[in-house]
Amino acid sequence: MEKFESLSIHFQGKRVLYITTKNLDYIRVTQEIDFLRQRAASLTVIGSASRSYPKRLAHVWLSLMKQSMSDIDVTFVGFAPQLVVPFFKSKLKKRQLFIDFFISVYDTMIMDRKKFKDGGVIAKLCHSLDEATLKRADYVVCDTKAHGQFFAEEFKQSEDKFFVYYLHADESIYHPMEGLESDASRSSIKKVLYFGSILNLQGVDMILDALKEFAEDDRVSFEIIGPISDKMQKPIQPNVTYIDWLSQEDLAKHIATADLCLAGHFSGDIMKAKRTIPGKAYIYEAMEKPMILGDGMANHELFTADERHIFVEMGNPKALANAIKDYFEYE
Numbered sequence: 001m002e003k004f005e006s007l008s009i010h011f012q013g014k015r016v017l018y019i020t021t022k023n024l025d026y027i028r029v030t031q032e033i034d035f036l037r038q039r040a041a042s043l044t045v046i047g048s049a050s051r052s053y054p055k056r057l058a059h060v061w062l063s064l065m066k067q068s069m070s071d072i073d074v075t076f077v078g079f080a081p082q083l084v085v086p087f088f089k090s091k092l093k094k095r096q097l098f099i100d101f102f103i104s105v106y107d108t109m110i111m112d113r114k115k116f117k118d119g120g121v122i123a124k125l126c127h128s129l130d131e132a133t134l135k136r137a138d139y140v141v142c143d144t145k146a147h148g149q150f151f152a153e154e155f156k157q158s159e160d161k162f163f164v165y166y167l168h169a170d171e172s173i174y175h176p177m178e179g180l181e182s183d184a185s186r187s188s189i190k191k192v193l194y195f196g197s198i199l200n201l202q203g204v205d206m207i208l209d210a211l212k213e214f215a216e217d218d219r220v221s222f223e224i225i226g227p228i229s230d231k232m233q234k235p236i237q238p239n240v241t242y243i244d245w246l247s248q249e250d251l252a253k254h255i256a257t258a259d260l261c262l263a264g265h266f267s268g269d270i271m272k273a274k275r276t277i278p279g280k281a282y283i284y285e286a287m288e289k290p291m292i293l294g295d296g297m298a299n300h301e302l303f304t305a306d307e308r309h310i311f312v313e314m315g316n317p318k319a320l321a322n323a324i325k326d327y328f329e330y331e
Helices: 004-011 027-039 053-066 105-112 121-136 145-154 204-214 248-256 273-274 278-288 315-325
Strands: 015-019 042-046 073-077 096-100 139-142 162-164 190-195 220-225 241-243 260-264 291-293 308-310
Touching: 004 015, 004 073, 004 096, 004 145, 004 248, 015 027, 027 105, 042 053, 042 260, 096 121, 096 260, 105 121, 105 273, 139 190, 162 278, 204 220, 204 315, 220 248, 248 278, 260 278, 260 315, 278 291, 291 315, 308 315
Parallel strands: 015 042, 015 073, 073 096, 096 139, 139 162, 190 220, 190 260, 220 241, 260 291, 291 308
Antiparallel strands: none
């Protein structure tokens, strides 16, 4: 398995068709379009800016029905190829086919979110959909080596067809910000920041449990950014601030004033958490911020333990709390 850049030769000077059912401003989509545009002789994009997934999917299907393949050399189906490839197999097989297997329906719905029982009818349908999609692709792009190895084994595919394309932060927004001092430079209170979409695999419950270790501590403050439900029993403490939502630009400013950032993932019982590098880790790295990472296999693909990259046992809020204390050299 190699880095995505080794695929350049497949697109260099070619007429490429790129298809995505995800919104066109999604970071994974914009990065792939930019990559292809820099290499292809021509690039045709089928996608939609609609915020409605059904409307985007309808637009993509209708556009693909009308699309001539006579002037296309290579097709690349981005986010959620399971919603495109099995339904247009006769059309897409006419050209070399790449897919981005960023998300497995089976892994996400059954193993991660546990929406349906593993081994049941729906689980088998999800597994079959993933397997059929992978089987029809000539090459498969994943976000980590760990995911590629898992998909190859789980869906009985050759590892030779898998490549890795790591995410990266939008450095026009996320970059070191001189002039924005950390809270510690203005006072003796250290600031720890976490942001996320609050998915189960992120292990936000581990973070909330770790916060309780600092209930009486006035030397540190925490800023938790994301739509945390009241059902998660978030601790209400003088040193914890909850923010539901920020624009990317404002988020960057908040990160710039943090002394330590929490990347994760911290869930200990969802295997996908160990095979995924959190998107926030790329952002913290671009902003040159120290971070705490879950000790999963994927995180070790890009990061090495040092003064800016601290690894902790996943599923262990006590270990997370201790890592924060150790970083600030608290007793």
